[in-house]
Amino acid sequence: MSKIKFYFILLIAMIGIVSCSKDKNDDIPVIPPKPYAEQYEIESKLIETYLKTNYITVVNASGETKDQDVTIAKLDADHTVSIWDQKVYALKNRIVELHGIKYTLYYLVLREGTGQKPCNVDDVFTSYNGKYLAETTTDNVTIITSTQFEEVIFPQTFVNLFGYLRGWKEIFPQFKSGEAVSNPDGTVKYTNFGAGVMFIPSGLAYYNTGKGTIPAYAPLVFSFKLYKIKRSDLDYTFNGTSFVSTPDGVLSYQEDGDGDGYMWTTAELPEGAVNPDDTDKDGIPDFFDFDDDGDNYATRGEVKDANGNYYPFDLIPDCDGKIPTDIKKKRHLDKECHKMSQ
Structure with a gap:
């Protein structure tokens, strides 16, 4: 599923939650939160x-x-x-x-x-x-x-x-x-x-x-x-009606791009801040994203070897099969690399 479609479905779901029918409680005054x-x-x-x-x-x-x-x-x-x-x-x-x-x-x-x-x-x-x-x-x-x-x-x-x-x-x-x-x-x-x-x-x-x-x-x-x-592995996909846990084999703490021990969603960051833990800058941080680099290939397939087994994180190679010293060069974070194992 494309991320555009993902966000469209998510938006519709959110609208459905907040756009409920009028009932007897609708006339109760709502006190806005304090500044x-x-x-x-x-x-x-x-x-x-x-x-x-x-x-x-x-x-x-x-x-x-x-x-x-x-x-x-x-x-x-x-x-x-x-x-x-x-x-x-x-x-x-x-x-x-x-x-x-x-x-x-x-x-x-x-x-x-x-x-x-x-x-x-x-x-x-x-x-x-x-x-x-x-x-x-x-x-x-x-x-x-x-x-x-x-x-x-x-x-x-x-x-x-x-x-x-x-x-x-x-x-x-x-x-x-x-x-x-x-x-x-x-x-x-x-x-x-x-x-x-x-x-x-x-x-x-x-x-x-x-x-x-x-x-x-x-x-x-x-x-x-x-x-x-x-350790958690929190990646999710959307099946059309609900979010489904889809672990990608990379533990959440290993998806901490800047290594500070913290990963945030867009809503948790200051307004306008760039998320250092969102490789493809699609608004979904890597620890929650089923496609970290935005190449339309699921991360879980890019971090497996030829036999379909997950690489240990430290051994996930780059696109040339070498072990990079910079984790951002690993093949599942390289949008131009499409080497998949299922």
Whole structure:
């Protein structure tokens, strides 16, 4: 299927979703979202005040479930050094350009971890504690409260970062997985895993929609432990009615053209930005594109040998059969090369 046809069908599908028939709910007034810049100005002050008026305690108990558990509480006579001022754990930030503004996304590195880093579309196996922040004023006294909305101590499944919060997608690639040790009773113990805390403005979370008990426009605080990762292969095709998973044999993290650990869709980039991870500049990043170089030959056929077996990524040749030092010269990324194996 040509990409022009692909986009045409996608456009029709989107129109069908938003062009529903009028019903009794159509007369309910719709409140437009607050301007991102105005809301972020409020939330950035709230988050920084929270960091400057609370302290953090971290449990160090290698091999135990409570290892790297976090407690955040208000400063008092016995605890006078804030998260902002403490030097034990690095308070870092990432600048995220989105919605026409620059967000400062703060995070703490409690432990980097010793295993592999996920890219921002990989799967992560993580325990976490989530709280939302709110500011209330009573008798001219303003306080910031944190309310827990979810806690996962023993994760059962992986979380795919591609479909999750922008804040998570930004922060998890800064950490590494740990080591798993099987216990005699069949349980698994994790050690040396990455652990941290992230402080997410609502514009990088649920913004005006909220979720469950999380209200609209609520900054979120997650403490987390990254136990292990699973590499994804997210390429899709459209069969005329729905999107179909069509892995191309090149793992998503291997389709990171500039090697920075991050791959974004057009909607996730600043307006007008050129996507370094979209080889054919068709608006579909390589990790999601069934035809990376736009030559109308599916990538999955271009990365197989003469016997129809997938090459290991490092051994995918160029059009002359040589192993290129520049990954962008591999034959599945060369629009002029049409060597296919099915």
